[in-house]
Amino acid sequence: MIEQAIPETLGVEAFQALFDRCSNWGRWGPDDQRGTLNLVTPEHRLRAAALVRDGVTVSCSHPINTVGDNENSSPAMHFVVRAGDVVDGKTVHSTADHLAVSPHGVVHSHLDALCHFVWQGQTYNGRPVSIVTSMGARANAITIGQDGIVSRGVLLDVPRALGSDWLEPEKAISIEDLEATERAQGVRVTSGDILLVRTGRQARRAALGAWDSKSTLSGLHHEAAPWLKERGVALLGCDGVSDVRKQPFTVTTHPIHILTLVAMGMQLLDNQHLEDVAAACAARSRWEFMLVVAPLKLIGGTASLVNPIAIF
Amino acid sequence: MIEQAIPETLGVEAFQALFDRCSNWGRWGPDDQRGTLNLVTPEHRLRAAALVRDGVTVSCSHPINTVGDNENSSPAMHFVVRAGDVVDGKTVHSTADHLAVSPHGVVHSHLDALCHFVWQGQTYNGRPVSIVTSMGARANAITIGQDGIVSRGVLLDVPRALGSDWLEPEKAISIEDLEATERAQGVRVTSGDILLVRTGRQARRAALGAWDSKSTLSGLHHEAAPWLKERGVALLGCDGVSDVRKQPFTVTTHPIHILTLVAMGMQLLDNQHLEDVAAACAARSRWEFMLVVAPLKLIGGTASLVNPIAIF
Amino acid sequence: MIEQAIPETLGVEAFQALFDRCSNWGRWGPDDQRGTLNLVTPEHRLRAAALVRDGVTVSCSHPINTVGDNENSSPAMHFVVRAGDVVDGKTVHSTADHLAVSPHGVVHSHLDALCHFVWQGQTYNGRPVSIVTSMGARANAITIGQDGIVSRGVLLDVPRALGSDWLEPEKAISIEDLEATERAQGVRVTSGDILLVRTGRQARRAALGAWDSKSTLSGLHHEAAPWLKERGVALLGCDGVSDVRKQPFTVTTHPIHILTLVAMGMQLLDNQHLEDVAAACAARSRWEFMLVVAPLKLIGGTASLVNPIAIF
């Protein structure tokens, strides 16, 4: 396991330099809102479908969490209308559902829209933060994936490759770690892929109990961001929030969020449940699969709960 | 266009007889909760993936509707936290989302769980309605599809086959209509398929304006229910709610809901947006495609908003 | 019944002149947020309490409306957890409640905060609209009344005084109408009062059915605004929304809202249920009472559902 020294503090210039290395602004024209989803071509979807060999499907989502606690500051609310109840003299003949959720946060499995983060007053492709109103985003919204995000999914199970059950919460995953995992698994991340990075968060939680995951979570070292661009990742997911927390910047607590969402135009799948898909990969010694993400068609949304489906 | 006479009223015996013809109770064992999802085997998923030839994806969902009116009695609520706002002296650095929705009803694109309807106090496979509590369903919940519902989708564009732009709201689609559409399209619904039935509801609405869709909608004639079972349909979807309304029974306003959800154990996709997928089919003269439905992982849920993705 | 001609259109200068006549900006200092609540002194509360002679209480609120339709575009959502349900093997021993509401609109009985409306980019006392963030208002919020608004309530039952059961929706209530009602009732609105103006909206609805109350409602003529200031009204309520709609301005659809909330710093009680309190007044031939308004203590709120209690 290769450790990477993290400088104590990095200022705005250091971060801006990293941002500029990652930026895709203008790459697909001044009006582009799709960002790295542009890297997913029909050809990629065909190749993804061709990965289906067993006809087995696996969810990458946690159950929706409805209990507030120190980790879950915005629990979902779920209420059900029962059938058989008599209301106003009439028997209710069907059940009904109500769900309310604020999907951002560190427990809900969700997809971040490009407008979720801001750098220097701007969102992806130079659009000012003012595009996001209290009634929804006028651009860079969750609807860019409304026809489904379908491509090859690649799981990098970093702790497994590094010989441990999980990464410690302060661990910053380096390029070396990612490439060592590729080698161990015999897979290579290429253009148009959906990359899922496993840190073993759930395994650690199951073994040691909950910790303050709002403050400390393993995730990608900020120097890995340009590697994501270089490899042509279309969408990034993690069982954490992709960012390692704590990290060294004075200017942001979420460098990976800014470098992906804002600079690259790359959406993020946060808080994924990767234990099942990791087991399915390990059982097959195959770390690639067709992956389908179907965000809700929420005009102006800054996020969507999603249930990404891996198809083996 | 073949019309089918509808008797004025049908009583409980007539409906029970129909129910018994459709019933799958016990077919997959006394503990089964998956119903007709059992018909989707890995082999079906492989064949579905093999239908991907163009790498083009199409959504079957409407945008989430947030405006209450006579048609939409339970509008969703969507609010967004802006970045840049200063709260308690600190600048908010990311945007956030809140969505609340009661998905049942005649405007929201959703998947019904098997527990959504009741017949004679029971839900699918003989489970009493008391399994559904105000805090969620203990069985027959939306989670049976939580690993994704993936199979061949078949679209039957009934008005197109019958030579019209849409079906009138009182039109009951008969077996003859369905089979005439199969013949016109050169496709046959077989075991494990996800069947989508287009009535042209949106086309009619676009041309003539909204009507009282709570009371009148085109849908399947109740005699078509046994045909669904005979053909081995795994999941049924419609741009309406599959039921034709009004209909002739004294004992229920939703015979198709009861015959599918309760008797067969077949979930329903209500209020789908089928205009785009119909156009994609027509352009290819091909009425089959890979279809992926990824309901939210909502324990005890009686429904989920979904965004079904057709992959051509 | 005295009719007042309404000019077809009034421009920004005409409205600004009216605004300036009504303005209380600076009257209670540059930092004031309480507006006309400053007019309610301890002495007023003492006199209000002295009006209690019968010990009878009457609500001025409608039941919370949970059904969306063309009039109610944002229905409240109310769900209840039942006791006795068995969840995860345990019997639930208490019932629970969930209520979600967007209180503004034309059916919910609510109190508007001063920040609810804007004129030329500013809210009451010159605070810019930017004080209202998507996470709440930093000033001019609903909390100015958090210790309770208690004063003399005066009901002006305008249709009763004018000899009719209700006012027609397009009726603009003039100063003459208000003063004729005062004379008919033998009461005079004075400094520190909570003024409730009845238009008979519910009576009309009960007799003739619902109409498009989003577009047409009886309310105060805009020229009555300076009269409210002159009389020293502390809080204004109405069974409509105080504004007559339609009205003649090109610059706003809600002149009374702007002239009270923004110019005067006077909060508004919208959509009050005034039939019971009107009957209680008529039975006593007494149009004054102690009135207690207890808004929810919602930091940053722009409104609160309220149930104002008249005490006779």
Add this chain to the structure above:
Amino acid sequence: MIEQAIPETLGVEAFQALFDRCSNWGRWGPDDQRGTLNLVTPEHRLRAAALVRDGVTVSCSHPINTVGDNENSSPAMHFVVRAGDVVDGKTVHSTADHLAVSPHGVVHSHLDALCHFVWQGQTYNGRPVSIVTSMGARANAITIGQDGIVSRGVLLDVPRALGSDWLEPEKAISIEDLEATERAQGVRVTSGDILLVRTGRQARRAALGAWDSKSTLSGLHHEAAPWLKERGVALLGCDGVSDVRKQPFTVTTHPIHILTLVAMGMQLLDNQHLEDVAAACAARSRWEFMLVVAPLKLIGGTASLVNPIAIF
């Protein structure tokens, strides 16, 4: 400070005996739903109004709590629509509010309806728990106080009388403690009163930080329940939840809730903010005041957020 020994366990017979001593079932007829609110007569309201001597009002409510943590498992959700945002090409000219709340729990200031608790399958006056459906309570609902609960409020500041800043969370307040507080304050609880019992919960929290208030809170000893009935208390409030937790019963964790809500038909004000009203009382050496509680008019509600207003 008089300690009262608590037996380790008390079984169903002991509790039933206590229940029977407290029961008001049938006292106001078989159809009664108002319970101890029947004790508040017009005469009591007149006397309450006569207590207003200073014209000063004080809130007994906490701010609405929107942050989930280990103490607050169901945080409220509050979102605001800003004015000035441009949506669909139009500038929003007013701000708007959305509030969602599940009021039960140990942080929200709320009023419990009589149907909130159950004993042996029944609610107040022998109504079965089945009156509470998932769509609301058909009886014993929060609407019994919809015209306002107005009476004399009496604050018993127990820690102050016992010479401490707060009671420890495990402290069970005995009859002796209550009567010692009456003597120290020179006040006597009598029929029709609204009794507020201060435990100093907020003072302790401010000094020592939060603790697990879901599990341990000071409150009334169960033997004090018959005393409440004997004195004719109409409504009981507390800065905790009136119950002391932990307590000795095997059959319930909330004896006071059952003995008041179910047996006596006495509603409860939970989690009140009593620091300000205690200070107002101490400053005047007067522990009585006019108290107005105005629950939201929520048909079928099992609770309401409330902001009780003490008027001195």
